[in-house]
Amino acid sequence: MTDSNQPVDSRRRNVLMGAAAGAAVAVSTPFAASAAPAAKAKTSANLKGSQHMGTITTRDGVELYYKDWGPRNGQPIVFSHGWPLNSDSWESQMIFLASQGYRCIAHDRRGHGRSSQPWDGNDMDHYADDLAQVIEHLDLKNAVLFGFSTGGGEVVRYIGRHGSKRVAKAGLISAVPPQMLKTANNPGGLPMSVFDGIRAGSLADRAQLYLDIAGGPFFGFNRPGAKVSQGLINSWWAQGMQAGHKNTFDCIKAFSETDFTEDLKKIDVPTLIVHGDDDQIVPIDAAGRAAAKLVKNATLLVYPGAPHGLTDTHKDKLNADMLAFIKN
Secondary structure, eight states: OOBOSOOOOTHHHHHHHHHHHTTOOOOOOOOOOOOOOSOBOOOOOOOSSSEEEEEEEOTTSOEEEEEEESOTTSOEEEEEOOTTOOGGGGHHHHHHHHHTTOEEEEEOOTTSTTSOOOSSOOSHHHHHHHHHHHHHHTTOOSEEEEEETHHHHHHHHHHHHHOSTTEEEEEEESOOOSOSBOBTTBTTSBOHHHHHHHHHHHHHHHHHHHHHHHHTTTTTTTSTTOOOOHHHHHHHHHHHHHSOHHHHHHHHHHHHHOOOHHHHHHOOSOEEEEEETTOSSSOTTTTHHHHHHHSTTEEEEEETTOOTTHHHHTHHHHHHHHHHHHHO
């Protein structure tokens, strides 16, 4: 395990707690509970050309939307997104890696984006099993799995439940594992009041909460001298509002309370962990640094000053690091 930076200043953890206590703080996302398996899949896709979209229907009747970019014969790279976003949040990485000859696949998690909005099953086990069904439906092999924030939990739980027979490597970007919530076994986590604040904000005014998250801590736009992009704020808000209210509400519990410790210990493929040391959503010490200690073959890259949403704010550096990791 390689840590490319120094420990983060403890004040940053207090920033997240203070911001979230105001109910406008943020978070990345999801996991937790029941098994569901290989897919009965229907595909509505244009297979001509190098870019198409399709859907599969899971065994419990949930329709999942996915996009499939790049050459069909390229090594598959699979992306799992954060809360309350969808696969569009990976566009900067997908267009870059697809242009390098890789086949890039990303689905909208159940309840998010263009996938259907089931009332139940909004937990990490279902998320991981849905990912398994997408991978099996497309018969992906030797795949590299990347998960951002909640999606990092989805990837870790997928390997914990389904193994790595179809996986060559894994990447956790600003990811939530091992566990966000502070517990007796996880004293470095965040108190329940942080997540209760997010739930309260969601019920009171979900649209405003999402604007506050995107316009503040997610991209670090609340930092002095930050160059604010209204386009990024608008995109984040639009993706969040496309998701189901019940689904995103349930997902708060999934991404905050799920304990991925045992899943991380089961990872047996090379793993890249990337985290910003100014992540106000998922603090690096309780997440990236802690996860790197549990994964046998992990490389930790710390981005100095980077916020949670570094897939956009630091996309050129991240794209280069992801490509180097895939190739090596």
